[in-house]
Amino acid sequence: MASSCVFCRIYEGEIVSEVLYSDDRAFVIRDANPRAPVHLLVIPTIHLTGTDSRDASFEALLGHLIMLADNVANEHGLEGTGYRLVINKGRDSGQEISHLHLHVLGGRKLESMG
Numbered sequence: 001m002a003s004s005c006v007f008c009r010i011y012e013g014e015i016v017s018e019v020l021y022s023d024d025r026a027f028v029i030r031d032a033n034p035r036a037p038v039h040l041l042v043i044p045t046i047h048l049t050g051t052d053s054r055d056a057s058f059e060a061l062l063g064h065l066i067m068l069a070d071n072v073a074n075e076h077g078l079e080g081t082g083y084r085l086v087i088n089k090g091r092d093s094g095q096e097i098s099h100l101h102l103h104v105l106g107g108r109k110l111e112s113m114g
Contacts, residue, residue, distance in 0.1 A: 037107030078106040
């Protein structure tokens with residue numbers, strides 16, 4: 001884990017946050033600055049800065065993150081109305097924390113992305 005990374009510090013218990021789900025590969029928390037009524041973050045337990053990895057283990061991890069995002073979205077009542085999954089990569093995308101994470105957004109009608 002990268003000690004200066006806020007997500008790594010949450011995972012290690014150095015920063016208190018309500019962890020909604022946790023397993024050996026990922027954990028889920030609420031976004032501290034929500035952009036929708038339901039705004040969850042699905043975060044891998046290992047420190048990855050983005051989607052740059054190209055090996056088979058990363059592919060399996062990314063699949064796990066997406067399946068976990070679907071599960072927590074459903075647990076938060078979004079299966080009927082829908083939700084959005086977002087991965088930001090890099091400063092121009094709006095990524096604020098340099099640790100791969102998926103945003104699960106829902107609970108209201110979201111604007112079309114075109």
